[in-house]
Amino acid sequence: MEIKVGTVGGSSPIGRQSDDTGLESLQFCEEIQGLMTIPAENASSFTALLELPATQALELLHSPDSATAAVVNDDSVHHCIKDVPKPYFSAFNCNLTFPTNSGLIERVTKLSVLAKEHSPETTSSVPLNSSVNLEKVKNEPTTDTDSNPNPLQTLISDPTVENTNQRSAKRKEREKKGRGSTKKSKNESNEDAEKLPYVHVRARRGQATDSHSLAERARREKINARMKLLQELVPGCNKISGTALVLDEIINHVQSLQRQVEFLSMRLAAVNPRVDFNIESILATENEPILESNFPTMVSPLMWPEIPVNGTRQQYQPQWHFDGSVNHQGWARDEHNHHNFSPPENSLLSYDSSANSASLHSNQLKMEL
Amino acid sequence: MQNSNSLKQEFFKKWMMGLQIYTTTNENMTVTERKTAIKLSADIALASSRNCATRWSRAVIARSSVDNRSCFVANGVLGRGLCERVKQISNLKITRSSWSSGKIVKRSRRVWRRRRRRNKCMAAVTIARRLVQKRTKVLRGLVPGGEFMDEISLIEETLDYMSALQAQVDVMRFLATAYNPSSSS
Known part of the structure; x- marks a missing residue:
């Protein structure tokens, strides 16, 4: 039942987002086309694409390459699909107002304010993201072979249509993985770890995004929440700010x-x-x-x-x-x-x-x- | 509400127990002695009614272990095994962290302050931060065992300690009102 909800909820914001970020989707097309033409072993183009530090990108690259060393050239389309989530994810990182996850964001922030034990995860948000990304990339072939053959067909056709389709497919996949993570007991902790740091400490415009300042910000938020509680307990303390x-x-x-x-x-x-x-x-x-x-x-x-x-x-x-x-x-x-x-x-x-x-x-x- | 009521009742029970222990050990006391006895037993009862789950309660019991008689009361109220364990834990902590490094930290702070006083130009942010730091230090002194906490746990412990203190005050006031007419009559 939850999966159904996820897919329905996922389909509606897609249209919105494609309307909103038409320019981005155009860029995305070009990226995909570039991916299709350029063989995947070319590391420099990848780093440019991912907009990540070179070491992380290389880390990302190594695992799919090693995993799919047997499948090299004739499965370039397949390869392309495997690689798509990475730039998608990096764009996802930059894009702070992501429509589908807003409910989740609120829920998780509520939880994480109350729960103390997640603090180590919030401190190491950036490396964790990359590792989760790696995990996702590794898991990709199993899910996309059985669940959706659509992108394989649509990739050959018109790229503009294909782009949105592929996005929706990826979105569905992500949500299936997110919602159905209880079934896969292996993935569960990783999914939680992915959502928590990303949601909990969000950097607004102009704020620093390195792990130290993120952790510091999370700590300050925690302190503020507790101060609110104290304020409620002390009589006549509600009106005071500061x-x-x-x-x-x-x-x-x-x-x-x-x-x-x-x-x-x-x-x-x-x-x-x-x-x-x-x-x-x-x-x-x-x-x-x-x-x-x-x-x-x-x-x-x-x-x-x-x-x-x-x-x-x-x-x-x-x-x-x-x-x-x-x-x-x-x-x-x-x-x-x-x-x-x-x-x-x-x-x-x-x-x-x-x-x-x-x-x-x-x-x-x-x-x- | 339910929680605070049960806390009050438990505190009351334990307090009476501690007072009885005092009574058995010593018959004739001056007013001040009596006062300290009552206060100590109340503190220990409060700490033990929190079941030693919080740090401040552990600190109270550890502090009481310095005095011989209050140690006896604490043993009576808490039960010997638990009291010993708590004392061991908190004594270890104290000896390790405070006695060894306290002097050094103080000295370095003094030096730092002297140095800081030299350059007087300060932004508003630093002033505000210093105000908060000052108050945090005061709060550390108020909450038992607060010297060894970081800020988040300090605030949590303060919350707990405040509710417990409120319960203690209520019970004591109740006892005072209940006792007063009988003594005057």
Whole structure:
């Protein structure tokens, strides 16, 4: 079923692309004609054709030649078909907005953002492509002998028609290989490896395409995705843009949480005179129902950092001894603020800096720099 | 939500366990001692409720192994075998990477900074990068075990650590509110 979908989906963009790149297809014709006339052993013309570095092209050349050493001259047509995918693939590499793979691109980028373990593949994208290419070229004769005899016939006829036909045939083949790669367990990993680096790190116009910068770009994208997640977790961090400010907020949040832990442990230590905490009684009397009932509602105190507190300090301070339980929240926060005022470095990144004072803090930090 | 609830319950259980261990070892404590006991046991419980799958939890347990008594608590909470294994792993890491090369790195950084201060002309990009670097360093200091992470894992660990800390704070606050009326009455 998937194969059918692939062929149908493949047929529609072909027309589009042939309309779009008529000039390219003309060039392509010439290339094919050149291929037909020139014997395949001529390496220099090939390198010119492939627009690849000479070493890679030679690598590409060696395997089909060695594989088809027996079939030399009378099968020139066959040979031509075998060699077509290489320039096609190189053109494919340059052409970034390729219509058929757009769905795949999105899916794979989603996957690869989440999956960490593909990073080594993304780093070595360029050599991998060539190796995959090699693999494809090696596998070509088996598939094209059984699946499509059409290009053999059409090659002899008019080259312009033949070109599009051949393209479609190749496209179908590629997609059959791509979709049906589950059948061929041997090919599976290679196909994945082919799609991932190519899709994941795309170089836009004017960006560097060597493997180092590609890897660097992939790493940066990963970091950005995780920063987004962090931003969602920290309250009041959604509106801020800029890595430094977001990091500021994250630092503030973590520090505030750590100080809350510190303070709460202090408070628990102060509240009960013995270390044993009298937990058994609490656990026996009220722990289970409270644990069940209160924990969902415990989420609401998550919100309390946003409450402005400065005005309420004087109000709550004297109530320390009388009524701890009712005004506990404001009291806790108050004491907490008191706790943190002393060291200057702490107050710089202190807890009471909410989202709107982030810019002020960044300024302070700049001053400190 | 479900996940955080289960985390809270597990943390609570382990924390109580650690506190009981403390109680059995030592009866009379001052306030500060009690405070450190509570905090240490809470930290260890938090780390162990994360099942030592994350690096920060391992770092917390390794740090606790410096102190004798907290080591005892960690053994009690975690179970001896797991605790020993974690300590071995993280101690190895620490001794290898930090003690040997930390001084050298610091010295070279100092030299580098001195040199950098000389040429003052900087692009905006470098300023921004330095800001980010500065904050990343601070964050490294905050997240336990953050000194040995690269940036991606640092951010991931920070995510995990933050959620765990939130759970810890919630539980502790809950306990404080639950305990307060009984003590006052």
